[in-house]
């Protein structure tokens with residue numbers, strides 16, 4: 001009972017804390033469709049040679065922070081998104097691409 005109360009308090013605290021951000025995949029989907037789908041494909045089947053297909057889990061088996069860094073600064077043919085998307089936006093997009101399988 002005491003454990004249950006502790007878990008409940010922790011869950012409520014997490015739910016109301018604006019800073020503990022779990023990626024919002026619905027917002028992530030909108031951002032993905034407008035900024036990423038042109039190369040990575042609307043359903044995660046890449047349309048550009050060399051771009052990973054997220055529907056096949058290509059290149060996303062890495063921590064969020066590593067992916068965030070690549071998306072922020074860009075990589076070879078991929079443009080940088082720093083200044084276009086906030087880190088929070090990018091984390092939302094990452095949450096969405098992790099659901100594409």
Ligand code: HEC
Pocket residue numbers: 032035036037038039040048049050051052059060066067070071075076077078079081093094
């Ligand atoms: C102009 C085409 C283009 C756009 C737009 C684009 N990408 Fe990419 N992306 C690429 C290419 C090409 C690569 C492979 C880069 C390489 O390693 O050579 C890549 C790689 C990646 C990777 C793998 C990075 C890694 O560290 O291995 C991720 C994740 C990714 N893109 C996410 C995104 C997201 C999210 C967006 C939208 C915010 C986006 N890309 C927009 C072309 C694009």
